[in-house]
Amino acid sequence: MSDFFQNGNITTLARLGDRPVEALEDDLRAFASDCRVALVLPALYSEFEGVAMPRILERLEGADYLSKIVLSLDRASEEEFRSVRRQMRSLPVPTEVIWNDGPRIRAALEEIDECGLQAYPQGKGRGVWLALGLTLAADDVDVVACHDCDIVNYRREMVARLIYPLVHPELSFDFVKGYYARASQKLYGRVTRLFFTPFVRAVMSVVDDTALLRFLNSFRYALAGEFAMTSRLARRIRIAPTWGLEVSVLAEVYRNSRAESVCQVELAESYEHKHQRLSREDASGGLNRMVGEIAASLFGKLAQEGVVLDDATMRALPALYLRRAQQALDQFQAVASINGLPYDRHAEANAIETFCQALAKAQRAFREQRHDHTTLASWLRVPAALPGFGKRLRAAIAADNPRLRSIPKIEQLAQPVATASSW
Numbered sequence: 001m002s003d004f005f006q007n008g009n010i011t012t013l014a015r016l017g018d019r020p021v022e023a024l025e026d027d028l029r030a031f032a033s034d035c036r037v038a039l040v041l042p043a044l045y046s047e048f049e050g051v052a053m054p055r056i057l058e059r060l061e062g063a064d065y066l067s068k069i070v071l072s073l074d075r076a077s078e079e080e081f082r083s084v085r086r087q088m089r090s091l092p093v094p095t096e097v098i099w100n101d102g103p104r105i106r107a108a109l110e111e112i113d114e115c116g117l118q119a120y121p122q123g124k125g126r127g128v129w130l131a132l133g134l135t136l137a138a139d140d141v142d143v144v145a146c147h148d149c150d151i152v153n154y155r156r157e158m159v160a161r162l163i164y165p166l167v168h169p170e171l172s173f174d175f176v177k178g179y180y181a182r183a184s185q186k187l188y189g190r191v192t193r194l195f196f197t198p199f200v201r202a203v204m205s206v207v208d209d210t211a212l213l214r215f216l217n218s219f220r221y222a223l224a225g226e227f228a229m230t231s232r233l234a235r236r237i238r239i240a241p242t243w244g245l246e247v248s249v250l251a252e253v254y255r256n257s258r259a260e261s262v263c264q265v266e267l268a269e270s271y272e273h274k275h276q277r278l279s280r281e282d283a284s285g286g287l288n289r290m291v292g293e294i295a296a297s298l299f300g301k302l303a304q305e306g307v308v309l310d311d312a313t314m315r316a317l318p319a320l321y322l323r324r325a326q327q328a329l330d331q332f333q334a335v336a337s338i339n340g341l342p343y344d345r346h347a348e349a350n351a352i353e354t355f356c357q358a359l360a361k362a363q364r365a366f367r368e369q370r371h372d373h374t375t376l377a378s379w380l381r382v383p384a385a386l387p388g389f390g391k392r393l394r395a396a397i398a399a400d401n402p403r404l405r406s407i408p409k410i411e412q413l414a415q416p417v418a419t420a421s422s423w
Contacts, residue, residue, distance in 0.1 A: 004016060007218070008214070008217065008218025008219075009214065009215065009218055009259045010215070010218045010219070010259055010262045010263055010264060011173075011260075011262070011263040011264070012220070012263070012264050012265075012266075013165060013263055013264065013265040013266065014266045015266045015269065021155070021156050021157040021160060024157060024160040024161065024164060025062070025063075025065060025156070025160055027164070027168070028065035028160060028163070028164065028167060029064070029065045031065075031167045031168065031169060032065045032067070032167075034169065035142045035143060035166070035167040035169075036067040036140060036141045036142050036143070037065070037066050037067055037141060037142070037143045037144075037145060037163050037166075037167060037228075038066070038067055038068045038069070038070055038135045038141040038143070038144050038145070039060075039063070039066050039068075039069045039070070039145050039146075039147075039159060040070050040072065040128060040131040040132065040135065040144060040145065040146040041056075041069065041070070041071045041072065041131075041146075041147070041149050042072045042074070042124050042127040042128050042131065042146065042148075042149065043071060043072065043073055043074070043127075043149035044073075044074050044075050044076075044149070045073060045074070045075050045076035045077075045080045045081075045084065046075065047149045047150055048080075048083075048084055048087065050150075050152075050274075051152055052149060052150045052151055052152050052154070052273070052274070053087075053149055054087075055151075055152065055154050056149060056151065056154045057087060057088070057090060057091065059154050059155060059156045060091055060156075060159070061090060061091060061092060062092075062156055063091075063092070063093070063156070063159060063160075064092040064093060065160075066093045066159075067093065067094075067140070067141055068093055068094045068095065068096065068135075068140075068141065069088070069091055069093055069094075069095045069096075070095075070096045070097075070098065070131045070134060070135055071084070071088060071095065071096070071097045071098065071131075072098045072100060072127035072128065072130055072131040073097055073098060073099055073100060073101075073127075074100045074101070074122055074123075074124075074127050075101065075122075076099065076100075076101055077101070078099075078102070081097070081099040081101075081102070081400070084097060085097045085400075085401065096134065096397060096401055097397075097400070097401055098127075098130055098131060098134060098397050099397075099400050100122060100126075100127055100130065101122075102396075102400055104396035104397070104399055104400065105130070105396055105397070107396065108389075108392060108393050108396050111386060111389070111392075112377075112382070112386070112389075115385050115386055116385070117376075117377040117381065117382060117385055117386075118374070118376075119376070120241035120374060120376060121241065123241050123242060124225075124243075124245055125239055125240050125241035125242055125243075125244070125245040125248075125376065126241045126376065128146055128239065128245065129239055129241070129376045130393075131146075132144060132234055132379060133379050133382065133390065133393055134393060134394060134397055135231075135234075136231060136234060136235055136379045136390070137379075137390030137391065137393060137394050138394065141231055142167075142230065142231055143163060143166045143167060143228060143229070143230055143231065144228065144229060144230075144231060144234045145159065145162055145163050145226075145227070145228035146225070146226070146227055146228070147159065147162065147178070147225060147226040148225035148226065148273060150273040150274045151271065151272070151273045152272045152273060152274070153268075153270065153271065153272045155268060157267070157268065158178070158226070158267045158268055161178075161265050161266070161267050162176060162178050162226055162227075162228050162265060162267060163176070163228050164265070165263050165265060166228055166229070166230065172261065173261055173262065173263050174229060174230050174232075174233050174253075174257045174258075174261040174262065175227070175228070175229045175230075175233060175253045175257055175261065175262045175263075176227060176228045176229070176262075176263055176264070176265055177219055177221075177222075177224060177226070177227050177250070177262075177263075177264040177265075178221070178224050178226030178227065178264070178265060178266075178267040179219070179220040179221035179224055179264050179265070179266055179267065180221065180224070180266060180267050180268045180269070180270065180271035181269060181270050181271065182221070182270075182271055183270060183339075183341065184270060184272050185341070185342075186336070186341050186342055186343070186344075187332055187335065187336055187341060187343070188272075188275060189221070189223075190287065190348070190351050191223060191287055191290055191291060191294070191355075192221060192222065192223045193328060193332060194325055194328055194329075194348060194351055194352050194355060195291050195294070195325070195352075195355040195359075196222055196223055196294060197217070197222075197328070198321055198324035198325040198327070198328050199295070199298075199317075199321050199324070199325075199359070200213055200216050200217050200222075200298075201217065201324055202317060202320035202321040202323075202324050203298075203302070203317065204217065205320060206313050206316050206317065206320060207302075207307050207308070207309070207313060208307075208308070209305065209306065209307050211254075211305075212251060212254050212301065212302065212305050212307070213302075215250070215254045215259065216247070216250055216251075216254075218264075219250065219264055220264060221264075222246065222247070222250060223246045223247075223294070224246065225246065226267060227246075227249060229253070233253070233256060233257060234379070235378060235379045235380050236252070236256045236378055236380055237249060237252035237253065237256065237378060238252055238375035238376060238377065238378050239252065239375060239376055240293075240297045240374065240375055240376070241374060241375075241376055242293040242296075242297065242374070243289065243290040243293035243294055243297075244293045244294050244296060244297025244298070244300075247294055247297045247298050247301065248297050248301065248375060251297075251298075251301035251304075251305075255305075276290065278350070278351055278354055279354075280350065280353075280354045283357070283358060283361060287351070287354065287355075288354050288357070288358050289358075291354075291355045291358040291359065292358040292359075292361055292362050295358065295359050295362035295363075296362045296365065296366070299362065299363075299366045300375075309366065311367075314363050314366070314367065317359070317363070318356060318359060318360060318363075321356070321359060322352070322356060325352045325355070326352070329345060329348055329349065329352075332348070333345060
């Protein structure tokens with residue numbers, strides 16, 4: 001059981017006791033007529049071959065309070081896409097599957113590139129962005145939620161608790177972030193524990209404007225892939241196509257919402273998903289790449305907020321981060337010890353050294369103005385630049401999904417419509 005202490009400038013909704021998931025779901029069904037919810041699932045086909053997605057689909061068979069589910073599928077052949085589409089038909093609500101490797105989607109992305117709004121390489125961030133675009137184009141939901149698809153101990157209450165603060169008629173939140181303990185036989189969550197939190201606090205100690213950093217530091221698990229927001233907010237955010245997705249989402253929420261409208265909710269006592277390799281010698285993969293892209297995204301968002309990252313600040317950051325991270329080693333060794341968990345201090349120190357290398361690379365790129373400011377355009381901007389694109393996107397997806405009978409064929413929507421107000 002957690003506690004009810006509030007720390008930071010956002011509301012924390014902890015688990016107090018064991019309220020039955022059935023009671024949560026009864027409330028959500030009562031709220032469903034006034035607040036329609038879409039669940040976005042960004043998935044790789046390989047996750048359907050393991051234990052995660054079959055378990056998630058089994059648990060979602062009881063989620064009849066949702067209005068729709070949108071699966072954004074990456075790295076799938078046509079045969080694999082059709083297999084996934086068949087599996088998704090077991091769900092109790094309308095389901096749409098975006099085949100991100102399909103020729104129709106590729107053509108839609110080329111249209112975005114041609115008008116100067118880059119679609120960027122395939123990845124989780126772009127998959128989430130496409131699903132948001134499809135969902136918002138239909139204009140038939142009030143809340144959009146998203147969670148990862150590699151959760152091996154997925155439970156029904158995770159999605160119920162995630163959306164509850166947004167759909168409850170007496171609460172007034174715009175954005176919800178999930179959190180949980182990343183521990184089972186040992187402590188996990190190395191990037192959050194040993195990089196993100198120490199790094200954010202290191203930056204806070206050397207820059208003058210720390211409002212965004214204080215906001216980020218208020219989240220118990222800032223890099224969690226579980227979040228939900230109102231459709232109004234979802235239209236406004238610009239997200240990163242890289243591993244910087246979660247940081248970019250939080251920074252955009254900071255820009256477009258008020259702290260009083262943001263909360264974090266404890267989804268489960270424990271959370272288990274696949275673990276990335278450290279990739280100590282290869283900056284193009286694993287946690288090494290992840291940390292570099294997170295740092296690049298954070299540098300870019302700080303610059304957009306007017307935070308000055310001059311040479312003196314950048315020179316001080318590596319040593320400040322290292323000191324904070326080394327303090328974290330002592331903290332988490334104590335956490336592991338009192339809970340009877342093994343703690344490999346040497347492996348943790350190796351992770352910190354790898355994260356220092358990734359940070360140094362991100363800093364060099366920032367100084368040379370090669371840093372990654374890349375964000376995908378908001379879904380307010382896209383229809384302004386490409387009138388009627390939302391309809392064409394839905395038509396492209398509908399051509400692969402026979403269940404969407406009401407959507408016109410893509411050939412009927414080959415030409416943009418005349419007004420920018422029409423999706």
